[in-house]
Amino acid sequence: MAASTPIVQIKARHRGSPTNTFNSLTDLPLRSTVTVSMPPYERSTHGCWSCRVRKKKCDEHFPACSNCTSRGITCHGYGPKPQWMDGGQREREVVRALRDEVKESLKQRKALWSAAKPPFSIPTPPSTTSPPYGSSTNAPPDLNYIYPQPAVELSPTSQNSGYRDSVPPDLVTSFLSGECTITDPRARRTDHESTLLMNYLDQVFPLQFRFYVPSVIELGRGWLLALLTRTKPLYHAALAMSAFYIKSALAKNEKDRSRCIQGHEEAMKTHHAIAFQHLQLQIAFLNSNQLEGTIKDRLEILACIIQLISFEVLVVNEIAADFLIGTILWYDIIATASTRSTAFLQNNVNYADNIELEKIMGCETWVMILIAQISALENWKRDMQKAGRLSVVELSSRGSEIAKLLNNGRSKTPAISKCPAQYSPLITQTFASSALTYLHVVVSGAYPELTEIKASVSMTLTALSNLPVPSLLQNLVWPFCVTGCMASRDHEPLLNDLVVAASEDAKCPGNYWKALEIIRECWRLREELTTDDGKGVDWVTSMERLGIQVLLV
Template identity: 35%
Template structure:
């Protein structure tokens, strides 16, 4: 054996071919080649080295086993931290991407994450036709639309991040392609999500999560990614330094794909909550990192899902970071991902905290009504101030204009969320009574805002506000609300939780008609068992 081989081959006690920059023995086995430079941090002669040796043996065993079954996984793909940096223009045919240069982003933690790869690198050779098609479907139609200014009639509203604009950061989608193909857990989790998204788009009815699939397709993708993720999370306590940060990024990206798959397929099992809890442990080092758009996107997605899960089902919020601080410090902009401005989501979070405080005080029989009202007045003033700002932009005129920009769309979505927050606040302070003047008023305003949305497909982006509004509609306005949402709820290829929100609303009405005087969306969700982030 050569004394100048890569560090990974030395640990394995295998002969290294000493190819640069990456040893082909490692890449051929889907291993992270640690190269020929300084001694890696994990090579400490102790716990970290033993853990890495176990991990290497497991990956080699899995790769050989998969090959023996003739499965065409993305082998070999190097680790994200070892990919060279140049993007083949044929890989992602987008005007905004083809002009972007190779980029290496440095985080404040000293981590360099390559944003694109070398077209001469032979790792690309292992795509099978179906996986390549699914990967391109994800990049072009499931992650977000290439054209940010596409008309609302398109399917952009059924993407994960409909308001994301990759050209804004100047890197195109090279970083995303690198992330997806640089780690098999993210890769297979993404294929599972992409296949569901593609099947739903072209089916007459929305398929269940694993309906009518060959065993080699979505189920295998999902199960393989899940098993590998579980093994990796079991080693998370050994992740340190820059390498540990990269592993946390990849694990969080994989977990979020699982959660999005559960939400888009409206799977009300508890899996999504298990995934969110698993992600919580990965957050502390990422929260400290600023000015890195990939991390900001992942944290923004987690924030969004965590808060929506809490205000939809009262699922426990993550305690690993301060939601208010992240929403206020400005580097995470939810409107650039989901169309809702930070201030509205921050106030929704504050209403939920007031709700939690009230319920805890009631359980201990120590509720201070004056303090409840005082805090409610503060939040209401902030909501009204934000809504006044939207009104000053003359959004009603923009909704009827042919020039309806993404900024206008964000204002319309934010308005609906803020009005639902106002209704939620009144429910917390006054109780779930639709005939209360303040609830009646905020519901009427929210229904006007929902009705003024230019395209019915926009309802897919405002499911939680629509559910809150619908549950608090007075009896004389129930048919009007049905007319607002029914067509889109049962449209062909609809993705997400809008049909489930409609079911929650109808159940709430029936409960109230039967004499349940204080019924709202939380009690309806619990009653019918639809535990989903709306």
């Protein structure tokens, strides 16, 4: 295929520099060469209408500000000025209603706290020395209070490399033999750690889980703070992420803040090393013949490994468990759809019962289940091809059933809106139309000029263009990557606008930049390779050529 015409023209604008024009996606700079402004704590002067009418400061968190959600009141969003804000009777009625909601929310909280015991009991720290495991108590050591000294001194050299090495056997033996000193971890927290912890809760966690808004009944994010302070590897992983975020945000003023950046760099490496050491210890304990772990023990370790936010699964708490299972389910489905790998949770539907993914990731659960079914269909197709028993009729029939469910679900999802309070329908529509593209690739092949693929790509691009905040595209990496890889020349202008807007408004690092690299490679391959062998080029083909496997989240 000749590469006579550019596929897409990307215009990247940088503050203080002229506009750069790229003739094709293959010319697009990757993250290492694109200058992105990432202010850590800056906010505009435009808060939500609820905070404005109440004359309160607004943190401008999307889809609804934390000030409103934490108080259980209606957040009227950030769109055009509401009609009720006329300075007259209607505005006074809204103000009165908001005051009533605040009072009712406070009343409900007091009732909850007085009627129910605290969700997390604070255990009394054990004695200074833990009894050897296997003693008469026949109970495993209390991991909540384990804080062994680092196995490797965190010198600059060891911080830069090698701190992921295995924990020395004598450290594990000392714990299992009862020689490991145990103290209350909360007593060791420094002022700097407290700062990093609050930054994680206030800044990093909302960026990781942008669509998670806890209700009043769930008592906000208090459960998260309790779990973070009770589980050492996850606690330090959160601090490392917090330090990394601050370091990245300060990078734009590196000349003036070099010492501050260096301090957070060291903090990030230190907490990262400690997190790995504690994780290695827990794995060693679990794998030892003296300790049999339950599924909850393994879920805790899994949460550490995939670098999720901190959870303490040993504490029985339904809210935390649902959040953790929902997050793992989400990552499992996206990982399978991203790389054609085998699903970790084979029966996704069983795990999805009573899990509302829209409250965590913004997309309704039914769409993710159908994406999992598409991945299962793709695996079935591959197995049948290897066995020489693939029935195109059966493949088409199975695909039609999934397409019918996707279209029915899309028709029942509310119309796309830019109102922050209605992000879930917009995100759901985006994933549903991207799932259709994925399905068409599985059934018909990765050919952008196919009518059905063109239609689903157009639907996704329309949904993405309705994002009220361009940087939200970075939270929709899988739909963006699938759509970008399967876009045709007809979609060039709209895709160009999306990339430019999202790149300018970027606030945090993430796999959005990897998705751009994958899209670029996909289009380059499509220009170079012929389709005489009957194979198309998609995002997985691109990853294989790049020698990477990326979780598109």
